Amino acid sequence: MAYGLKIMWDNESVDVKYERLRGDNRRVNGKEIQMDNYGSPKTIKRTLDGKEVIGKMTKSKSDGDGNLLPNDVEVLEYFVDVEGNEIPVQAKAFGRTEVMEVKSFVPLEYYTDRYIIDAYYQIMPSAGKSKKDYDKNITKRANTIGLKKLWDKLISTEQVAKAEFNMRDGKLPNYAFIRAVQINGTKWTLEIGRYKQQKLFSWVEEKDLKPVEQATPVSANLLPQVEEI
Numbered sequence: 228m229a230y231g232l233k234i235m236w237d238n239e240s241v242d243v244k245y246e247r248l249r250g251d252n253r254r255v256n257g258k259e260i261q262m263d264n265y266g267s268p269k270t271i272k273r274t275l276d277g278k279e280v281i282g283k284m285t286k287s288k289s290d291g292d293g294n295l296l297p298n299d300v301e302v303l304e305y306f307v308d309v310e311g312n313e314i315p316v317q318a319k320a321f322g323r324t325e326v327m328e329v330k331s332f333v334p335l336e337y338y339t340d341r342y343i344i345d346a347y348y349q350i351m352p353s354a355g356k357s358k359k360d361y362d363k364n365i366t367k368r369a370n371t372i373g374l375k376k377l378w379d380k381l382i383s384t385e386q387v388a389k390a391e392f393n394m395r396d397g398k399l400p401n402y403a404f405i406r407a408v409q410i411n412g413t414k415w416t417l418e419i420g421r422y423k424q425q426k427l428f429s430w431v432e433e434k435d436l437k438p439v440e441q442a443t444p445v446s447a448n449l450l451p452q453v454e455e456i
Contacts, residue, residue: 253399258308268399272302316398324393332386338404345423349416378415381407
């Protein structure tokens with residue numbers, strides 16, 4: 228749904244409409260799969276004989292014929308692509324990330340202009356698990372130096388680092404970007420932005436910039452006419 232809005236700045240103003248930005252669908256085996264409004268993949272469950280399971284697994288559930296199923300019934304889960312075809316969900320779930328290994332670096336503009344970021348996290352240097360203050364300080368200093376090296380690389384190349392990043396177990400791998408943040412030229416830090424979807428813009432048409440000619444009302448024939456550009 229689109230909503231009306233007036234934007235004002237200096238001595239200018241413009242009336243606009245705005246709506247939630249659409250995102251693309253994730254892909255499995257090269258096929259676009261259906262997603263819900265929260266960016267999670269839609270799945271269906273079937274019994275081993277192919278009947279769809281109705282209801283949540285933690286509550287009463289039945290098969291497509293209305294027969295109640297036991298809680299421990301063995302089921303298979305499937306993604307559904309945009310054409311309605313079913314793709315088996317691999318049995319192995321993607322576990323929570325404990326080692327975030329950077330696989331590539333992409334231009335900063337991808338992060339700001341092309342991707343919908345689901346959530347942001349700040350990165351801080353760890354002081355380790357030692358109980359001694361001296362050891363904590365040494366560890367924190369070493370980690371700070373390491374973060375600064377990554378920050379310098381991202382700033383100098385105007386890039387963000389891309390890596391797999393799963394906050395919890397899931398059926399699909401999630402990705403995130405590490406971005407260098409600088410404020411007032413003196414303060415610096417790093418953030419993790421968790422990828423959700425690629426942005427799908429509806430582009431403004433260049434032809435709409437051309438002024439529209441209007442008939443001059445008789446009572447306003449002294450008004451200046453719009454000239455063609």
